Amino acid sequence: MKIENNHDPLFTVFKRENITKKQQFLIRFIAIATSILFSIILCSIIVKKDPFTVLGIIFQGVFIDPWRFLENSALLLAFGVAIIAPFKMRYWNMGAMGSVMVSALASYVLINIFKNWVDNEGGSNALLLIMMFAASIIAGIIWSIIPAIFKALFNTNETLFTLMMNYIASALTLYVNYIMAKEQKLNPGIVSFYAGFFPTIIAPQFVPIVVIIIITVLMTIYMNKTKHGYEISVLGDSPKTAQYVGMKNKKIIIRTLVLSGLICGILGFLYISCKDHMASDSTGGSYGFTGVLVGWLSNFNTITMAIVSMFLTFITIGTEKVCSVSNVGNSYISSIVVGIIFFSILISEFFIRYRLVVKNKKNVDTGGVR
């Protein structure tokens, strides 16, 4: 702070040495509660209804279709899980969105090639699903290791590289869709209702949710209990330490991004086989970035991530419902609300890591200012 000025600053900032779990929880809780309160008031001003009605509509919007709520939460969680390993290694992978898009595209192309075979010529749907799964995984891995290879070899800035890969992926998706539309044999849009569909168990959303829960559990074990996970956290904390103790940094970077691409590949496959059944440049939606935020702000703790994902999905679906019943046009209000919530969480992080001491004449010398 501005100590060189003649007048003393009002506050002095100190780093917190120890903070109890209870304090952390309290600070976060206050931040989230305040932001929700603010968001609901904002919503009620926009739609000109009283806040309690708005709150009612939010709950109604979420619980009218609980499967949708659970599926969206699971997808957001999955995007977060896909990036925790790279992020813990301080590899800023913004490219989960692109990887998912490309792997969905791979599955979609296969459906279009083989749907006639499955629908009319007695081909095996199971075989098609296996092929789709393999193609999606390969596509997802390729898309996510290209930047990783250059990061490992030349230390190329991965933040921008992966961002660019997202836009290349969406251009590629549009291109392939166009090509398929042009050739009469492959009819995108006119979807077969059998070929490439995963059989429905309980509900169409059930399989993706279960798969994502399994991935999350496995990932938690991988990050916390295995040697690989430990290497990732050492590399993230200090690349030099990692090098001195004989870890092969380049290999770890590429291996971790193969894993991240693998998760993206499975996600892409789920999008096509269980959810959308077609690939577009909006496959994955805005979850790419929101997933990054969820992962980072949950401090890579998968349980926290699951809670945060459900909470954000709750707010997103709820506010979208508020907009749709009030006829205020598009649903971008949910992006604004998500922004407000994250801003408030970011502010709360400050109070978790630092403490403010109000300067007055009594305690001017305390606190160990050097």
Place this chain on the structure above:
Amino acid sequence: MATFLINLITSAVAMGTVFLYGCVGETLIEKGGNLNLGIPGVMCLGALGGGVGVTLYYMIFENEIWFFLILFSLVFTMIFAMLGGLIYAFLTVTLKANQNVTGLVLTTFGVGVMKFFGKNFNLITFSQSSAIFKKFFVGYEALGDFGKVFLSHGFYVYLAIVLAVLVSIFLNKTKTGLFLRSVGESPQTADSQGINVDKYKYSAILVGCAIAGLGGTYYVFDRFGGQGFSDAAIDAFGWLAVALVIFSTWRPGIGILGSILFGGLYVLPYCIEISKSQIKLFAMLPYIITVLVLILTSMLDAKNSQPPNSLGINYFREER
């Protein structure tokens, strides 16, 4: 062939200006050591501000008066973009929040705010004002091709180039610019020399965001014909602007040329006769080129083309 080239360069300059604004603003911010991934959001907020400015203009004036229309759009764009910058600066400089995360949140927030509130504007007056935005020099037609390439653009194009040159001079020739660069390279050293690190970072972020925001207004009113905000892909341009910073190796002067190249790649498919499918394939080009530049600069590892040393790292005095 000649006509084709002239058309191409003219549109390239016009399109590139969107990227140039973002690039110049982001360069200034990054020189102070902050990696602002919120530039797409800031550009969206700027565009919204431009819309507010033009709407207010039509509340006061009835006819289009060039000076006041441009002035209103400029002032409100900068105010809105700076509000976005203020959020970013407060979170990253004062509260020391992670810069990548803060930037992404700002982008989500900015895009949402623009697309939600932008739908209420009166689009008829917007398309009227668009004609004014495109007009600056008069009588350039008499100068033939030279006039078309260099003098046919709107005011915002020339403003962008002037700003790029000014920022370049500021960074390299002035004492304050030197101080700002030192803050970006090593805030500890700068602090020990009595430079107020926080003040420099705040100023760089606010001014940088004000400049970047102009890109959004320029795109909506000049390039997009004032057709509103719901379809404008400003966020994608924002990322290209961030990429252009790297392409230009943190030099706004090179950024001017880079922006024309990026603009050219963007408009090329619409200028040549190719099939629709090829147009879709061409849309990848600016991003692929950026990737290649990223790889090339990292491979060469040139000493003068590196990012500021403390880029992306927050400064806390007691942590050394």
